Amino acid sequence: MRIANIAGRLSLLVSDTKALDVEQASAGRFTSCPQEIYERWDEFCAWVQQADTASARPFDASDLGSPAPTPRQVFAIGLNYADHATESGFAAPEHLPPTFTKWPSAITGPYGEITLPDGGHTDWEVELVAVIGRGATSVAEASGWAHVAGLAVGQDLSERITQLRGPAPQFGLGKSFPQFAPIGPWLVTPDELDNPDDLALGCSINGETMQEGRTRGLLCSVPGLVAGLSAVVTLFPGDVIFTGTPAGVGLGRDPQRWLQPGDELVSYVTGIGEMRHRFRARDNGK
């Protein structure tokens, strides 16, 4: 199953180009809000099994928003691929990798323009994103996938000056500028994927490959993250986990490289889809 946020309305995809409006097709049993559906995830999945898809309509990809637009919590995981830990100058973590937040106000959809902060060093980090379907406390790793509603492509955009300025790093602020948490193009349930523990992911700038990796390289897997996070924090339906990025970010390059106005960033996870963003300078009224 794939669900999407189309112009702010919860939709069930019947193909890459046609979707069913859930509120209309369910005669109001479910609301149009894409975020609320995770609160009734099992009930919704049961309804989808017998939903009449005859009223599916073509949609415009530019209307796609984040399939989890307003989660209560957004977790982001650092140093979760060995090659990225190395390029960042850290040893690979032995326990739950460093965990921080991207505030939900940074979430945006899979297409469109993103404004670069003035004077910043804005970097790319393609990531697999997991959205929680069933709330969780103290989940065993073996049960981790059962708490995941689905997967999406994410970009953990990061302004490195704000992030790394001393005396201690500011991961939350450096990674939470407006539009710094694109998620999309839709949510894919794990059962749609041949092997949800081994997905290819990557990104390119203006057609030049920047990152390529596979999620089997995650030091802490998706179910491992659900277990590790839920050992400390209560996970709510609809919460978002950015699972970490493979090597190839601008910070780890020699010379270092940052996103520039006019750059087009394409991010993908095989089996899920791709996102496409164009960057622009802030309009300071000049």
Ligand code: ZN
């Ligand atoms: Zn990241």
